[in-house]
Amino acid sequence: MARIVYQTTGSMLVGIALVGAFLPLLPSTPFLLLASVCFMRSKPEWNEKLLRSPLFGRTLLDWQTHRCVRTRTKALAIGSMVVVGGASLLLATIPVFAKAAMIATMSGAAVWIVRLPSDADTRRMTPCLE
Numbered sequence: 098m099a100r101i102v103y104q105t106t107g108s109m110l111v112g113i114a115l116v117g118a119f120l121p122l123l124p125s126t127p128f129l130l131l132a133s134v135c136f137m138r139s140k141p142e143w144n145e146k147l148l149r150s151p152l153f154g155r156t157l158l159d160w161q162t163h164r165c166v167r168t169r170t171k172a173l174a175i176g177s178m179v180v181v182g183g184a185s186l187l188l189a190t191i192p193v194f195a196k197a198a199m200i201a202t203m204s205g206a207a208v209w210i211v212r213l214p215s216d217a218d219t220r221r222m223t224p225c226l227e
Contacts, residue, residue, distance in 0.1 A: 100139045107135030165214040
């Protein structure tokens, strides 16, 4: 029974991560890490497939082996938040408090992303591999 719960949860987390890969307000990496844990406990071959994924594999491997995120990945994440989030703020006809909430959420996510260890962090003994 626990195996089915882990498989189902892992699959849902991968789905959320897929959505997060294209939406600026939803980070995909935390959901991928949780999905990987679920798959390791239920279906290790699914975890291996996730690690070989062209979309998510490199990020997962960097985190699992070196506990860091590539600088390029950080730049893409923040850049997409600025472009898509900025366009949403300019084009959306939503209340000011909703726009303020969007700005606060994107700012918080950007700060979190910037603070993650990266391949440019010289204090780390094992940088991410290019």
